[in-house]
Amino acid sequence: MARDPGGDVVARAERLSRGGWAAVLEGMGPGTRWLGEGRLQINSPPYPPGEIPGADLLFVPVTPRRGWVTWDEPHRYAVVDPCDGVLAGTERRPASGPLGALLGAARAEVLLLLGSPRSTTHLVALTGQGLGSVGRHPKVLHEAGLIRRRRAGRSVLYRRTEAGESLVRAGGGA
Incomplete structure (x- = not known):
């Protein structure tokens, strides 16, 4: 890892x-x-x-x-x-079940990974998805109120909101 x-x-x-x-x-x-x-x-x-x-x-x-x-x-x-932050390895969880059915497996996986702040670069490394795909998921999740974003230097970091946390818990992903 x-x-x-x-x-x-x-x-x-x-x-x-x-x-x-x-x-x-x-x-x-x-x-x-x-x-x-x-x-x-x-x-x-x-x-x-x-x-x-x-x-x-x-x-x-x-x-x-x-x-x-x-x-x-x-x-x-x-x-x-x-250090506490994890870039790759054991944290990857499949997004099957209700959460995957609701959001789609790829988008649900991104939501699951945003339990700690991550940039799109981190998400690409963790998911193996292309930058174009990963870049769209935070936009949709942000518009739905499930994640928040903030700038840290040149990066934009994303993290789940309380609504996102609730959805992950309800979907059995927590």
Whole structure:
């Protein structure tokens, strides 16, 4: 399975906007959590706490399944962790059954894949469909209110709306 650091950044930015640092750090790695009041735990005890006032703290998504911490004292620290975004592989689900019958198998597959933000390039890689086909599906799904779109640099990212989530759950795709 190929990992997608770009998708990771988008997913974590969305978590930050919804739930703050605690949501971003949740599941990042063993012992990593937001303690509140400007404090962050990045590893399990027995290491003593340290302070890094005024230093840069970077979060670096990587494709290996293991994370680590690195630093250039006293000015720069980094939490290097496995990325969350998935570009290809195990996430592909066939869109058969009621959802496939309602939307068509190809369009339903695109809706299923939009549980996390994706560009048309990601969708082409995941589905194996041509760019022309994949490009039409988000347009129709957006007009139906099942997905939303937003610009991220040069890309447009699509993600299911609550109505899209409900449809996927009702169709047995969740």
